[in-house]
Amino acid sequence: MYHDSGRKGISFLGDVIASLRWQDVLDILVVTFVVYRTYIWIQGTRALRILIALMALGLIYLLARWSGLFMTTWILQYLWAVILVIMVVVFQSEIRQVLERLSPVRFFLGRPEILDQLSLDEVVRTSFELAQKRIGALIIFQRQDILEDHLKGGIPLDGRVSYEVLSSIFSPSSPAHDGAVVIREGRILAMGCYLPLSDNPHLPRNFGTRHRAGIGITERSDALSIIISEERGEISLAVRGEFVRIRSPEELKEKLQTMLLHPKKSKGWWQEALTTNLLPKAVALISVFILWTMIVKQGQAEMWLTVPLEYRNVPANMEIIGERVNRVEVGIRGPHGIISGISPDEVKAYVDLSKMVSGINLIRLSADNLRVPLGVEITKIQPSSLRVTLENQKTRSLSVRARLTGKLPDSLRLKSVEVEPASLSFQGPESAVNKVREIFTEPIDLSTVRGNTRISAALQIDSPQIRLAPNQPSQVYVIIQVEGAT
Numbered sequence: 420m421y422h423d424s425g426r427k428g429i430s431f432l433g434d435v436i437a438s439l440r441w442q443d444v445l446d447i448l449v450v451t452f453v454v455y456r457t458y459i460w461i462q463g464t465r466a467l468r469i470l471i472a473l474m475a476l477g478l479i480y481l482l483a484r485w486s487g488l489f490m491t492t493w494i495l496q497y498l499w500a501v502i503l504v505i506m507v508v509v510f511q512s513e514i515r516q517v518l519e520r521l522s523p524v525r526f527f528l529g530r531p532e533i534l535d536q537l538s539l540d541e542v543v544r545t546s547f548e549l550a551q552k553r554i555g556a557l558i559i560f561q562r563q564d565i566l567e568d569h570l571k572g573g574i575p576l577d578g579r580v581s582y583e584v585l586s587s588i589f590s591p592s593s594p595a596h597d598g599a600v601v602i603r604e605g606r607i608l609a610m611g612c613y614l615p616l617s618d619n620p621h622l623p624r625n626f627g628t629r630h631r632a633g634i635g636i637t638e639r640s641d642a643l644s645i646i647i648s649e650e651r652g653e654i655s656l657a658v659r660g661e662f663v664r665i666r667s668p669e670e671l672k673e674k675l676q677t678m679l680l681h682p683k684k685s686k687g688w689w690q691e692a693l694t695t696n697l698l699p700k701a702v703a704l705i706s707v708f709i710l711w712t713m714i715v716k717q718g719q720a721e722m723w724l725t726v727p728l729e730y731r732n733v734p735a736n737m738e739i740i741g742e743r744v745n746r747v748e749v750g751i752r753g754p755h756g757i758i759s760g761i762s763p764d765e766v767k768a769y770v771d772l773s774k775m776v777s778g779i780n781l782i783r784l785s786a787d788n789l790r791v792p793l794g795v796e797i798t799k800i801q802p803s804s805l806r807v808t809l810e811n812q813k814t815r816s817l818s819v820r821a822r823l824t825g826k827l828p829d830s831l832r833l834k835s836v837e838v839e840p841a842s843l844s845f846q847g848p849e850s851a852v853n854k855v856r857e858i859f860t861e862p863i864d865l866s867t868v869r870g871n872t873r874i875s876a877a878l879q880i881d882s883p884q885i886r887l888a889p890n891q892p893s894q895v896y897v898i899i900q901v902e903g904a905t
Contacts, residue, residue, distance in 0.1 A: 443711070446711070447707055447711055451704045451707045454703040454706070455703040458699055473503075476495065476499075479491070479495065480492065480495040480499075483495065484760065496793065499793075536676075536680065538580035538602075538605050539672065539680065540672070541580055541581050541582045541585070542580060542585070542602075542675070543668050544582050544668070545582050545585040545586055546558070546647060546654055546671065547668050548582075549586070549589055549647050550647050550648075550652045551652065553649055553650070554589055554591065554647070554649060555589070555596075555647055555648065556585075556600075556646075556647040557598070557599040557600070557629050557633050557644065557646055557647070558585070558602065558644070558645040559599050559600065559601045559612070559614070559633070559636060559644050560602050560643040560645075560679060561608065561640075561642055562641045562642060562643065562679075564640035564641045564642065566601060566636070566640060566642060569614060569615055569640065570601065570612045570613070570614065571612070572611060572612060572613045573601070573610065573611050574595060574610050575608070575609050576607045576609055576610050577606055577608065578607045579605075579606060579607070580602060580605060580606065580607055584607065588607075595610045597611075598611030599612045599614055599632065599636075599644075613632070614632040614635055615635045615636065616632055617631045617634040617635035617660070619634065619660065622634065625650075627650075629649075630646050630648070630655065630662075633645075633646040633655070633662075634646075634657045634660060637657045637658050637659055637660055637661075638659070641658075641659070642658075643656070643658045643675075643678055643679070644657040644658070645671075656671065658678065720752070720753065720758040720759065721750060721752045721798065722750075722751060722758055722761070723748055723749065723750050723751075724748070724749050724751065724761075724766050725746055725763065726749055726766045726767065727746055728744055728745055728768045728769065729769040729770075730769070730770055730772055730807075731769050731770065731771050731773075732771050732772055732773035733772050733809075734773065734775060734809070736811060737775075737777060737810065737811055737812055738809065738811075738812050738884070739772075739807060739808065740808050740809070740810045740848045740850070740851070740884065743807065744802065747768050747800055749766055749768065749800055750797070750798040750799035750800070751766070751791060751795050751796065751797055751798065752796045752797075752798050753795040753796055758795070765792055766789065766790070766791050766792075768784075768790075768800075769790075770782055770784070770805065770807070772807065775807065775809055776809070777809050777811055778808065778809065780806070780807045780809065781804060781805075781806060782805045782806075782807055784800045784802070784803055784804060810848040810849055811848075811849050812846060812849070813848070813849040813852045813853070814844055814846040814888050815846070815852050815853075815855075816842050816843070816844050816845075817843065817844075817845050817855060817856070817857055818841060818842045818856075818858070819840070819841060819842060819843055819859075819895055820838060820857050820858070820859050820860070821836050821860050821897045821899075822860050822861065822862050823863055823865055824862045824864050824865065825864040825867075826865055826866060827865045828866070828869070830903060831868070831869075831870075831901040832902050832903070833865070833899070833901055834900040834901055834902045835898075835899075835900045836899055837898040838860065838895050838896070838898075839895060839897075843858070843878075843887065843888075843891050843892070844891055845880075845887060845891075846885070846886060846888045847882070847884045847885040847886060848884050851882050851884040851885055854882075855885060858878055858880060859878075860877065860878055861876050861877045861878070863876060863899075865899075868901065871899065871901060872898075872899050873896055873897070873898050873899075874896065874897045874899065875895075875896055876895055876896070876897050877893065878894070
């Protein structure tokens with residue numbers, strides 16, 4: 420059996436590959452490229468967690484549906500929109516940062532380097548000279564996360580990174596020497612910036628405001644900080660809330676190259692495009708191919724379902740009278756894999772009567788009156804329209820009489836029959852209630868009576884549109900009194 424399944428799977432895969440057109444190949448490659456560039460753009464950011472979470476939810480939904488976990492499938496299907504809203508609210512800052520960074524040129528050609536080699540050498544040189552002179556400094560490298568929300572004060576600069584500029588900024592005589600310098604894409608974005616402080620209780624006690632600010636910005640973003648201590652002449656490198664002390668210019672240069680510079684291109688353009696980041700590219704290609712196979716190659720299927728029709732929101736003090744349509748025929752179309760797994764319970768039909776008026780109402784049925792699984796198209800509804808007649812509801816007090824059958828024994832004679840209570844309140848459509856004069860109990864056989872008796876009896880309401888009003892008993896007592904025959 421397993422060998423047969425394997426052969427069928429290989430045969431199906433071979434048929435799919437053999438039927439590929441050049442348009443299909445181009446379609447797959449274009450979507451793969453977009454998926455891969457999206458991954459490259461958001462990798463290492465918290466925005467990637469949103470995408471992973473959404474993909475995980477989709478996978479859980481498919482597995483739950485395949486496994487027959489009806490409650491899990493129902494929750495994920497009908498709460499999907501709520502889940503998306505919750506995720507947008509929770510991750511609104513990360514989503515906004517991604518959208519603010521998004522540029523079509525960068526998306527397709529890649530992001531520019533945060534720092535070039537020449538600027539990196541200038542930063543390393545400046546850092547160690549400032550440390551030797553015991554001049555405090557704080558240099559921030561903005562990577563992918565937007566930092567504007569975390570910066571206070573600051574003087575816009577937009578200048579080239581150089582030893583002279585950095586030295587003059589952090590000179591004790593400079594008015595901006597106590598703030599931080601922010602570098603983005605090889606240029607000094609601003610100077611004299613004040614940053615949020617870290618509240619990590621495990622930081623060394625000798626760390627002052629400069630160290631806590633340099634670590635604090637890395638706790639809230641993916642920025643990288645170089646912190647130069649004025650008291651000890653030490654250099655620390657902070658990233659993601661962690662810090663390391665730097666002992667030599669070579670060590671600092673190596674770490675900055677690893678974190679801020681793109682590797683140099685030593686291969687041909689085509690060779691590099693095919694071989695670099697091979698695993699993400701392969702995953703993107705395989706995922707897109709599977710998705711294409713599921714969506715395109717499974718074909719479309721149609722089916723008819725008979726589903727119950729639910730009448731919702733009947734106006735207060737009104738009722739439906741006359742014949743009503745209780746079921747509708749629904750034609751649906753969609754991918755074969757989805758259609759084949761749909762049961763009638765998954766399709767719901769309803770009409771909203773909240774805006775209807777007394778009398779005859781013509782209602783046209785459309786896709787808005789149906790709830791179907793995602794990915795399914797409604798092709799036809801039979802009947803296409805309904806006539807719903809509404810009438811005002813009426814409550815009326817009606818007398819209750821006992822329905823007697825059979826005969827008393829020859830030795831007894833019927834003296835009296837009473838019903839307790841003698842009348843009850845009933846309600847229903849006005850025309851139906853007006854036609855009824857009295858309500859009878861279920862039949863009571865007199866042949867079983869042997870003396871005065873009190874019998875509990877249910878009511879027999881002949882009209883299906885009439886019912887007991889709220890808080891009325893469903894049974895009455897029939898009191899039968901007899902006397903001996905003369």
